[in-house]
Amino acid sequence: MGLRERKKEKTRLAILDAALDLFLEQGYDSTTVDQIAGSVEISPRTFFRYFTSKDDLVLWYHDQGEEIMQETLRSRPADEPPFTSMIHAVRAVAHDMDDSTPEDAARFLKLRRLLDENPRLVGLSVARGAATEQRLAVEIAARSGVDVTTDQRTHLIVAFAMSTLRVGFDCPQPDVPDMRILVARMEKTLELAQNAFRPGWDV
Amino acid sequence: MGLRERKKEKTRLAILDAALDLFLEQGYDSTTVDQIAGSVEISPRTFFRYFTSKDDLVLWYHDQGEEIMQETLRSRPADEPPFTSMIHAVRAVAHDMDDSTPEDAARFLKLRRLLDENPRLVGLSVARGAATEQRLAVEIAARSGVDVTTDQRTHLIVAFAMSTLRVGFDCPQPDVPDMRILVARMEKTLELAQNAFRPGWDV
DNA sequence: GTAATCTATGGCAGTCCATGACAGATGACA
C-alpha cells in the first residue's frame, strides 16, 4: 500500500472521528460540514470527496457489514436452507464486530449513542439496511433458482434475517458500555429468531 | 367542516398530485420545490407549511397507515398472541387500501412507480416504517406487560410483522396495473408469513 | 535525479432545500 493510500485512509478516519466527537458534543444538526472540515484541517470541498454526504458519515460500517454477509452467503453450501445461510451471515457480522480493533469498537459505541439521540439517523441506518436487503435477496434467489422480482418467499427470508440484525443493533437500547454486551445481545436475538420459525419453513 | 379546512385539504392534495406528476415526468431530483409550488400557484414558503420537506411528500400515506394499525391493536383482545394481533393490523392496512377512493388509488400507484425509479425514496419509506415499528413495539410491550427497552422478543414480533408489510408493498415489483393486484400480493405475503412461524412462538 | 504524469486538494461560484421574521390577506364569528 503506497503512501498515498495510507494517507487517504488516515484522513478518512480523522474526519470520521472528528465528526463523531462533534456530533456527540454539540448535536448532529448543529454541527456543520465546515466545522468538521475545519477540525481536521481540510477544505469543505475535500470533505465531500471522502464522504458523499454528511449523513453518509453515520453509515460507514454498512459497506463492510454487507461485504461480510455476501462473502458468508457465497461460502455456505448451495443446498443449505436459505434462512439458515442468512442467519450465518448475520452471525458473521456480529463476530466481526467482536473482533474489531479498539478504535473501531470505540467508534461503534459512539455511533450507538448518537443513534439513541437522533431517531432520524436510525432511519438512515435502516434505509441503508434495506438496500443491502435487496442485494442479498438477489443472491438468495439465485441460489434457490427463483425469480427475485416475483418470489416473495425469498424477500421474506431475507427480511426476517435482516430484522433480526436490526433488532440486535439499531433498536434503542439502554446504555451500551462495551462491545461485548452488544454482541451478546445480538447472539440472544439470533437465538430467539431461530426458535421462532417452523422447522423447514424456508426450503 | 369549514371552508377554511376544506380549502386546506384541497391545496394539500393539489400539491401532492402536482408533485407526483412532476416527479414521474422529469425525475424526483430534478424537480425543485419552486417548480411544485409554481405549478399549484402557491409560494415556496407555503409549500413548507403543508409538507415539512420535499421528501415528506412521498410519505403521506404513512400517517394513516400507522393510525389504522394502532386502532386495530387497541381493538384486539388483550390476551391474543401479539403476532396474531400484528398480522390483523397489517391486514387492516391492506383492506383500507382496497377501499380507497379512485383518486387515492391513483396516487398510490403513481407512488409505486416513483419508488421503483428511486431507490432512495424506498429507503425513506422504510425508515418511516421503522419509526412506526418503534411505536407499535411500545404498544405491544404494554399489552404483554414487558419492558420495551429490554424485551427483544417484542421487537422481533413487531419487526417480523412490519417486514411482511414491507415485502408486500415496498419491494420493487413488476408493474402494478391496479390496486387489486397490490392487495392480492399483500394477502399472499401475509399467508406466507403466517405459515412460517412455529405455533405459539410468540406467547 | 529530473522530467512528465497522474491524482488529491482548495477556492469559488452557484443551486437547492429549509427556516425565521414580519406584513398583508382572508376566512371565522359575534
Place this chain on the structure above:
DNA sequence: TGTCATCTGTCATGGACTGCCATAGATTAC
C-alpha cells in the same frame, strides 16, 4: 360590519452539495 385568529407571501439567511478550474503533491518513467 368589525374584530380576531389563521393562512399566505416576501425577504433574508444559512447550510448542504456540485461543477469547474488551478495548484500542490505523489508516482512513474527515463
